[in-house]
Amino acid sequence: MAESGHTVWTRKDLIGIQDLSREEIELVLDTAPQFVAVFRRESGIKKVPLLQGRLVVNWFYEPSTRTRTSFELAAKRLSADTLSMTASSSSAVKGETLHDTLANIEAMHTDVIVIRHSSAGAPHILAARHASHIINAGDGRHEHPTQALLDAFTMREHIRKRRGDPCAGLDGVKVAIIGDIEHSRVARSNIWALNKLGAQVTLCGPSTLMPVHVERMGVRMTTSLREAIHDADVIYALRIQLERQAKGLFPSLREYIRLFRIDNESLRHAPPHALIMHPGPINRDLELATEVADGPRSVILEQVSNGVAIRMAVMHLLVNSGRPA
């Protein structure tokens, strides 16, 4: 059964982590390992028929390679048919509403719609009005739930390994998220997920890229990188968008690097066991120095691998909730 303890998945959609209970998050995390095992099959047949005959549409309004590929692969490994739609402009610009566009896609009998959109709330308003299972693959600055789930999964795997406890959770784990918090849906979803799982989150970045009252989400805030990472179990660097500098939100890349880059120098102030994570794609040597990105503490590529398993788990739970895996 798709359950963890007594939790049964009942949601039609995955829109955000904010709505989920700790039990629901743990259910997704506990569903993922069986799919990790699928990739490692000795038979070489890295596929299960759980979504056979289903249609999964990847509908991306923003450029994305990693997330789109990850969802596509997840769907294929569940034996679903997949369709990719990329849109260079929003439907409003073309004169068609978002609802109309989805109604047209749904007329082709879709089961799962994976949507990425530059507008916060786009998946939310669609989920309320359409029958397909909607998965939010990132909406504006709002949420990126599958990223937070794969991040929590990756952290949990490492904590379990380090502690030699196969049941360990994230309670008490200290996570420092570094960079442009204001524009980051990854940060928001991670804050919700980590808080619900009992971790302690510290945010660190330029004061101009810190959203107002973010501390009310239950996090610590600092503008000192050293303070943020000195006791961190996980150091999570966010991608710094180059256009933010052009808009005057920080003075120069040079100064950003001086204050916030994760490199061997700044890592001298972090515990030696601290993991390095990043949602990708990395601006090499900007927010993350090459020696760290490629170094022994980096689990960035594991995040990518786990991403496929987590997305398989999510699609499986949404479509087959309650049915045996």
Place this chain on the structure above:
Amino acid sequence: MSLAIVNGRVIDPASGFSEPMDLLVKDGVIAKMGGKVKGTQTIDAQGCVVCPGLVDIHVHFREPGFESKETIASGSRAAARGGFTTVVTMANTRPVIDNAGMVEFIIRRARETACIKVRPAACATKGMEGAEITEMAELKEVGAVAVTDDGRDIASSAVMRRVLQYADMAGLTPMTHNEDETLAEGGAMNEGFTSTVLGIPGIPKAAEEIRIDRNVRLAEMTGTRLHVQHVTSAEGVDIVRRAKARGVRVTCETAPHYWMLTDDAVREFDTNAKMNPPLREQADVNAIIAGIKDGTIDCIATDHAPHTPTEKNVEFDLAPFGIIGLETALGLVITGLVEPGHITLERAIALMTAAPSAICNLGAGALREGGPADICIFDPAAAWTVRAEDFASLSRNSPFIGATLKGKVRYTLCDGRIVYHD
């Protein structure tokens, strides 16, 4: 033909009258107030309040240019359904109302198509571009009652100073939309914890307060009149309160949604909770109510801003700003201000009749023998549910659809004609 309105309670804030009284309407005017009246027709106003037709000095009727949102005809029907008999239309149509010909156009269309009195505001600057002031003396001559670039900020303090001085000479009320657009740029809701959680770019309160403060200081410097539109924040109210204490000739308005709702209404990404200025927070709602109670806020206006369902049925950040308000205003005033005991019914009616009329010198909002029979008859105790299909407006963009309100308009009379009947 004559119409007797009997058994009602007449409330006329202009004269301070609030007693049971019968009225006789004949030839478009109030022929008789008090005593025994008899007409060829009778309205039994038992249990109802009979008051001056309501006045709204801030509406967008979208004509010319955006007739699928609203027209002067449909907007006037919405006004009548809300108990209003006089409205002041904003000038941000297409083309904008920045010359005498355009003012005359609005007046002609109102005469031809409106069931109530539509009085145009004109632009404060040519093309609403915030650079050159309009020909205000001529605008006044042909019938404009106010000047405003509502919807846009006048960025230049020098231009704003000239607007205030020149409007004063022309005898027009200058009304200001207060928004530092550089600070508000890209924002779609109030900047605060809710915008942080939702990831929607915010509009800080300071964007509004900076401009209220600047405009108040310019009015103080020039010694001229100023009307501040749609005040929404605690500090905005306080800037006006302090200015009044210094003797600045400033008045201000707020709209019902600013005391009924907070930015929490955005949580479901409902585009009917998107307007400019945006919904604020609970402390601001409390301050708006306090400002209404202590008289800092001079009148209630709706900022009736229609947009079609198609235009609003989009992603939150892409939706246009604005909600309709004429048909729910009285219910929201009674439900949100009178029922909880913040103000009396008499005071509420004053804020929607005599007070706004005085701000734009409209000569409306009062009941007197020989005066125009612009009358609103409403049942203050009647509860009703707001339903989208009942709106007389062409648009449906109200966050109050589904809400149950107290206070239902039964009849609206304009120049003695029944222009709305429940």
